[in-house]
Amino acid sequence: MAAMALRVFWLLIPVLVDGSRQSFLQEHAGYGYGMENFEAFVERELGRRLKGDVYLDYAAAGLYTNTQIDAHAEDLKEQLYGNPHSLSSSAQRSSESVEAARGAVLRFLGASSSEYEVVFTRSCTDSLHLIAEMFPWVANRSEYRYLLQNHNSVLGIRDVARDASVPAAVISQELVDDWLDRLAEENDTDSDGPLSLFAYPAEENFAGQIFPLRWAQKVASRRGKLKHWRVLMDAAKFTASHPLNLTEAQPDFVTLSFYKLFGYPTGVGALVLRSETAAELKKHYWGGGTVSIAGAGRTASDDVKVFKGRIAEKFEDGTVAFLGIASLRHGFRALELVGGMAAIERHTSALASEMHRELLDLRHSNGSPVIAMYSRDRGVEDGKLVQGPVVTFNILSAEGILISHIDVMADAAKAGIHLRAGMHCNPGAASSKLGLPPEAIAQLAQDPSTQGCGFGPAFVKCSASAVHQILDGSCGQLHTGKLPETPSFGAEQLLDMPLGSVRVSLGYLSTYEDVERLVNFIATKYRE
Numbered sequence: 001m002a003a004m005a006l007r008v009f010w011l012l013i014p015v016l017v018d019g020s021r022q023s024f025l026q027e028h029a030g031y032g033y034g035m036e037n038f039e040a041f042v043e044r045e046l047g048r049r050l051k052g053d054v055y056l057d058y059a060a061a062g063l064y065t066n067t068q069i070d071a072h073a074e075d076l077k078e079q080l081y082g083n084p085h086s087l088s089s090s091a092q093r094s095s096e097s098v099e100a101a102r103g104a105v106l107r108f109l110g111a112s113s114s115e116y117e118v119v120f121t122r123s124c125t126d127s128l129h130l131i132a133e134m135f136p137w138v139a140n141r142s143e144y145r146y147l148l149q150n151h152n153s154v155l156g157i158r159d160v161a162r163d164a165s166v167p168a169a170v171i172s173q174e175l176v177d178d179w180l181d182r183l184a185e186e187n188d189t190d191s192d193g194p195l196s197l198f199a200y201p202a203e204e205n206f207a208g209q210i211f212p213l214r215w216a217q218k219v220a221s222r223r224g225k226l227k228h229w230r231v232l233m234d235a236a237k238f239t240a241s242h243p244l245n246l247t248e249a250q251p252d253f254v255t256l257s258f259y260k261l262f263g264y265p266t267g268v269g270a271l272v273l274r275s276e277t278a279a280e281l282k283k284h285y286w287g288g289g290t291v292s293i294a295g296a297g298r299t300a301s302d303d304v305k306v307f308k309g310r311i312a313e314k315f316e317d318g319t320v321a322f323l324g325i326a327s328l329r330h331g332f333r334a335l336e337l338v339g340g341m342a343a344i345e346r347h348t349s350a351l352a353s354e355m356h357r358e359l360l361d362l363r364h365s366n367g368s369p370v371i372a373m374y375s376r377d378r379g380v381e382d383g384k385l386v387q388g389p390v391v392t393f394n395i396l397s398a399e400g401i402l403i404s405h406i407d408v409m410a411d412a413a414k415a416g417i418h419l420r421a422g423m424h425c426n427p428g429a430a431s432s433k434l435g436l437p438p439e440a441i442a443q444l445a446q447d448p449s450t451q452g453c454g455f456g457p458a459f460v461k462c463s464a465s466a467v468h469q470i471l472d473g474s475c476g477q478l479h480t481g482k483l484p485e486t487p488s489f490g491a492e493q494l495l496d497m498p499l500g501s502v503r504v505s506l507g508y509l510s511t512y513e514d515v516e517r518l519v520n521f522i523a524t525k526y527r528e
Contacts, residue, residue: 021512024354030346031512033338042509053416054517058507059205059237059390060420064263065509068334072264072327081326083319085289094322101328102312105270108332108341109254110245117278117311119271120320124236125153127255127271130315131197131232132160134281138194139165145179147200148172148428149209154199154234155427161197170428176200176215184223193228195280200231202238206429206503207375208352208390210238212382213249220250230277236260240507241348241389243341252277262331265324271315278311288318335508344508348389351506353378355391355515362519364398364528371522372396372479374433374501389506392433394479394498398528402481404458405500408526412502415521422453422500434498435478437466444499457499464493 025031032038045065046055055063082090084098102118109116121127136142137160144161146154148170158168171179198219203210219231233251235244240260254272258265286294286305290313295302307314338344356377362370374392378385395403409421423430427441440460444450450457459481467478481496504518 024350024512028346028350028354030343031350033343033347039511039513042511046509053418054514055418056504056506056510056514056518057418057420058240058510059208059260059424059503059505061259061266062240062261062263062507063509064331065334067337068262068327068330069264071330071333075326075330076323081323084322085319094326097326098320098322101325104329104332105272109239109272110243110247111272112247115274116246116272117275119273119312119315120325121269121271121316122267122321123269124234124255124257124260125269127253127269128153128157128232128234130271131253131255132157133285134283134315135161135197135230136195136280136282137161137164137166141194142166143196144168145171145196145198147176147211148432149204149206149211149426150199150201150428151205151234151236152425152427154201154232157197157199173211177218180215180218180226183225183229184218184221186225188225188227190228196229198229198231199234201234201236202244203235203242203388204426204429205237205390206424206426206501207392207433208237208388208505209376209429210242210384210386210388213384214382216249216251219252230280237388239341241341242345242385246272250274258328258331262334264331265321265327268321268324268328273311275311278315281315283307283314285317288316290314290317338508345385347508348506348510349378349385351510351512351515352387352389352391354512355504355506355518358515358519359391359393359522362523362527366398366528368396368398368400370396370527372402389510391504391506392501393504394501395522395526396479397526400479402459402479402496402498403526404481405498405502406456406458408502411525412521415525417518417521419518420503420505422455422503424500424503425453430500434501435467436460436497436499437462439463439466440497440499459496460499461494462497464495467495467497 035041045067046063048066079093080090081094081097082088084091084095098120103113105118106113106116119130121130142161144158144166146158146168161168200211200215202213216231216233219226219229230252232253232255233249235254235256237260238244239256246254252274255269257269286307290307291305292308294305297303335341335344356373356375359371360369360373364370372394375390376387378387380386394405395408397403405421409419412419430436431441440462444460479498481498
């Protein structure tokens with residue numbers, strides 16, 4: 001009852017921050033998709049489930065609409081779907097539905113069926129796992145290079161590479177262009193050399209930084225020694241709020257999960273790969289419908305298998321999630337209903353920019369900031385956005401001391417605000433933004449009480465010298481959990497560094513009122 005009363009309180013509290021809805025609408029024509037009453041549309045589609053709560057966790061999972069689920073439920077009630085591997089009408093219906101879904105995914109990504117193939121998986125992570133296991137690593141000759149700001153699921157590929165005696169190394173964003181240009185200019189003297197892999201996210205999920213499509217384009221040029229490199233683009237976060245055109249970007253591999261796009265279904269992802277690159281992969285495990293014939297191994301001649309010729313069938317082990325895949329068309333239709341991904345980009349970008357501004361405007365009575373901000377405001381480079389609809393921050397006391405992001409998450413939950421706290425499975429982006437030196441991660445790895453995923457600890461003690469060695473423009477001003485104590489003579493000063501942040505992520509169904517509710521909550525709860 002107390003929690004419900006608190007939620008009602010936040011619904012009724014007057015706006016405490018500067019700015020008005022009218023001025024916001026005048027500045028951001030892309031908000032609301034041109035609907036006469038966008039908020040009423042959201043209420044019809046989500047209100048019954050939200051029950052007055054504010055959902056600001058779209059980077060973790062999108063929300064499904066009533067129209068989307070009703071259409072899928074009606075489809076399941078009216079049509080019989082069976083295991084695709086048969087000639088029955090139910091099996092054929094499932095097969096046709098799966099093929100239609102492949103086409104829908106390619107259209108969504110601006111990809112040609114003559115260049116790309118869609119392999120359905122269980123998730124984006126499952127897609128990455130497939131790449132790691134099937135990539136043709138050659139011991140001591142291949143390389144695995146990955147951007148610092150990759151998700152854990154991409155970092156995990158390095159252990160597979162190292163098990164194959166392949167070196168794996170991180171690269172910072174400032175070095176990527178020069179590195180790729182150097183490879184392009186070097187003469188290729190080994191036409192049959194082994195393949196190497198470069199992986200990066202289209203948008204990182206910690207603070208929403210967007211990375212250039214030109215990196216994938218450079219690798220796709222196959223100039224010089226780039227002929228021996230393939231590029232993996234993790235698009236799970238990016239595709240939820242931005243258009244992606246593979247004909248333009250030309251990555252070898254793209255991974256995504258559909259619940260990130262439109263909330264339902266879970267358990268269905270996709271690996272979209274270039275057909276010519278798929279031919280280079282080495283499949284080891286096989287099962288289900290991936291083979292056209294297989295022997296039981298009773299004799300040497302019986303110990304055989306023949307993979308199916310089509311790429312998707314060869315790589316989809318077992319029966320695909322045909323009922324979940326049948327729902328994808330309703331999810332894509334939900335995105336089309338509001339105008340598609342370009343419209344969603346304008347809408348979410350407007351809200352993120354407004355939230356960024358209003359949070360930075362918050363001040364304590366002594367004039368000090370309430371917010372330590374890690375995300376950038378909107379910015380454009382080469383005509384492309386460089387910041388997604390993610391606002392990542394920590395909250396400061398009037399004395400400039402960081403408040404535990406875990407406590408903020410708990411307070412927000414009591415107020416009916418859905419957000420996320422922690423390092424968000426992105427240690428590279430988190431460490432660079434928060435100012436965490438490598439020694440901090442090594443220290444936590446030895447601590448059995450470390451839970452991660454926003455559950456603690458909130459701070460970690462680091463030597464001041466190690467922290468200052470890694471400070472750069474991405475970290476900005478240094479903030480700590482408590483004022484550093486003056487060390488005794490000859491002792492190293494220790495700093496309480498934050499082991500995470502508060503992340504607010506907006507989606508295609510977010511509203512201006514969602515932004516105001518969050519800002520009101522922070523202003524009322526934490527402003528001194």
